[in-house]
Amino acid sequence: MPFLFRAKLIGLITLFWAVFIFGFGSGVLFHKTQLPPVPIGGVVNQELDRPGNVDFSLFWDAWRVLQEKYPQTLNPQEMVYGAISGMVKSLGDPYTVFLAPDQAEIFNADMEGEFEGVGMEIGIKKERLQIIAPLENTPAQRAGLRSGDKIIKIDDKETFDMALDEAVMLIRGAKGSQVKLTVFRSSWEEPKEFTIVRDVIKVPSLSWELKDGSIAYVKLYQFSQKAGEDFVQAAQEIINSPAQAIILDLRDNPGGYLEIAQDLAGWFLPRGQMVTIEESAKGDRKEYKAQGPASLAPYPIVAIINQGTASASEILVGALRDNRGVKLIGETSFGKGSVQEMQKLKGGSFLKVTVANWLTPNGELIAQKGLEPDVKVEWSDEDFDSGKDPQLEKALEMARNLR
Secondary structure, three states, X not given: OOOOOXXXXXXXXXXXXXXXXXXXXXXXXXXXXXXXXXXOOOOEEOOOOOOOOEEOHHHHHXXXXXXXXXXXXXXXXXXXXXXXXXXXXXXXXXXXXXXXXXXXXXXXXXXXXXXXXXXXXXXXXXOEEEEEEEOOOOHHHHOXXXXXXXXXXXXXXXXXXXXXXXXHHHHOOOOOOEEEEEEEOOOOOOOEEXXXXXXXXXXXXXXXXXXXXXXXXXXXXXXOHHHHHHHHHHHHHHHOOOXXXXXXXXOOOOOEEHHHHHHHHHHHOOOOOEEEEEEEOOOOEEEEEOOOOOOOOOOOEEEEEOOOOOOHHHHHHHHXXXXXXXXXXXXXXXXXXXXXXXXXXXXXXXXXXXEEEXXXXXXXXOOOOOOOOOEEOOOOHHHHHOOOOHHHHHHHHHHHHHO
């Protein structure tokens, strides 16, 4: 299921990519659509349905002034890319993004396989650059960065009003090189600096183990194609084990492909039950339902979420909560519930456009507010530093009572 062939990517939010950086940018509805080239000139646009005509001659006036006055050599193609980026940024939607060919190539590489960076997902929330999720066993995680941390500076550059793609490019880099991040956490009085050495990042998919002899603890790191394949094997192993209950840990899982979330939901829900609803700006709705095999439906489940639970992760836990009454433990999820359509443009560039929102089966909007836990359990810095995990401990307590 190559992502350019009608794959829906929803998390790996930025979501656009997160800096593996992994900006799994995401919540993205991808179409491989080739748009014809559009001639550009000093014209007045009379075709678009807008309150008034748009005079493109202003653009060309500015272009000519730069050509005549600017003392350094201009790169016309980069100027066009910059103009499109500025147009998209004016919408104020961090998930509607223009990707120049080099950025599109990085985005494709980040979705599967290995790449070099610090290993975390970033996004923009409430106009601030925020860490959605540091990935397992990466430089970002080892440095002590956590979901919800705000990035104030990248090296010495302020991030306020910085475009997400610019932040990604500044944080990425070759193995062995360093990047300095100035970070603020809500429990701190002052920001702190982290100097991180970039490395080759291997994206994990999932792991599972048996706890207390009869509780299957499943940690999902992302919803990639490999995660879907690995889950099939894990599910068979759980079925053949003494497991009597399941804990799904979706903390710091920034999302991925919608199809994978739908497939995984099918292991826990009867065929035909609602997984999620896609609602367009016009109010049109498209339903996504479980397709089976429902082999794990008999098992009681609890799920753990936090600020790094985003997009496809929110869709899965929302489906389990609404259909099966699965209890959510931890902290409010990120709230990445919008749908992006990926349009391929000329020359290898792409335009990622928000076209709809995701709803849970009960019609709850995921975007912005996220999903609230049924049992709120915080994971303090003190617990984190001492190796304690009160959220997992609570999940185990609840799972024991469900066996």
